[in-house]
Amino acid sequence: MLKTAHKNIRQLNLSELEQYFETLGEKRFRARQVYEWLWLKQAHSFEAMTNLSKELRAKLTENFSLPALTVDATQYSADGTIKSRFRTQDKHLVEGVLIPTDERKTACVSSQIGCSLSCKFCATGYMDRKRNLEFDEIYDEVVLINQQSERVYNKKLTNIVFMGMGEPLLNYKNVLHAIERITSPDGLGMSPRRITVSTAGVAKMIKQLGDDNVKFKLALSLHAANDTKRNEIMPINETNNLKALIEALNYFYKKTGNEITFEYILFKDFNDSIKDADELIRICRQVPADLVNIIEYNPIDAARFEKPEENTVNEFMAYLERHRVNARLRRSRGKDIDAACGQLANKDQL
Incomplete structure (x- = not known):
């Protein structure tokens, strides 16, 4: 079985997702649904994947992380x-x-x-x-x-x-x-x-x-x-x-x-x-x-x-x-804000 415990799910490609769903006894098309949520619909939680069952969403939450900026x-x-x-x-x-x-x-x-x-x-x-x-x-x-x-x-x-x-x-x-x-x-x-x-x-x-x-x-x-x-x-x-x-x-x-x-x-x-x-x-x-x-x-x-x-x-x-x-x-843009690269990230607070 593919080792996926708490792995960032977006690190898996489509074929790896298909492999994972097969180990659960799920249909392969579920992998495509999840893949679309991750990349096309930009879901940042498993709860947002509303065309999956609650049980399947719980299983994904148990096995994967979905970190996001x-x-x-x-x-x-x-x-x-x-x-x-x-x-x-x-x-x-x-x-x-x-x-x-x-x-x-x-x-x-x-x-x-x-x-x-x-x-x-x-x-x-x-x-x-x-x-x-x-x-x-x-x-x-x-x-x-x-x-x-x-x-x-x-x-x-x-x-x-x-x-x-x-x-x-x-x-x-x-x-x-x-x-x-x-x-x-x-x-x-x-x-x-x-x-x-x-x-x-x-x-x-x-x-x-x-x-x-x-x-x-x-x-x-x-x-x-x-x-x-x-x-x-x-x-x-x-x-x-x-x-x-x-x-x-x-x-x-x-x-x-x-x-x-x-x-x-x-x-x-x-x-x-x-x-x-x-x-x-x-x-x-x-x-x-x-x-x-x-x-x-x-x-x-x-x-x-x-x-x-x-x-x-x-x-x-x-x-x-x-x-x-x-x-x-x-011409320089954003002169009235922290426009130079790194200035805002380097600030303790706004």
Whole structure:
């Protein structure tokens, strides 16, 4: 008999559920009913599975757990951004953000509780990594943010970005499993082309994405276009330098043909000069990147960085444009709330 005592039922696939029901002498179609409750109807208790008998629901309760994320705190920005702090079954806190525009409703989701990479400009980088999020917890983030979008904007999510707390490629298995569930017809049914996974740069795992022939988009959090500066703000660059990342990104593109984006936060008097722009252009010439997102910095108390003056940003953007780099300026959202990644989860209270 399949050992299932107090196992998270969402860790079982459909065939494993069928096997379990067979051991109870139940019909196989009961497994499909439960599977639909778990993924399509997003039930968070066995009691909610009303087309099952009370006896069968009691048996499931006896043998399985059904942990789920809950919303612990929510902040609403004047610009429409909604930031949520979710609580896990084991009392950890993790963040997710709904970013609305007229054309899109984007969920920014986390992949880890805390982070081990210690990027100097990121609020999450000043937190310890507690653990990876399980694939079903990542799925719950998307479900809860989608419910917010439907409730506040009467529209479903159109896009998902893995740009929240943690490094997605250091939780590789769970992130890919979550995306499989999110894109599955018996999950949320979202197109993988509307999902972007952002990495600080784990060259080996970028190549693994290529070998696994993933269908989603990839973004590299670049933020500095030479190794000296990148080492200073992103310690991961010491073991995954720009040469290794350029090679990995080209390998990924050759294998998948999927869209690649560079993310580049501008920091005052650090990476915002014309010389920095030239170095960024040289990187762009070596990778078939579709877009460079130039991002306005959201300052945090723990870091010394500031955002540049407006004229510096304009000159930087104009220089990229003159050199035919497809760059887009991303204004910071949620300035009136704890918008920087990790700020809300790191607060003792609202």
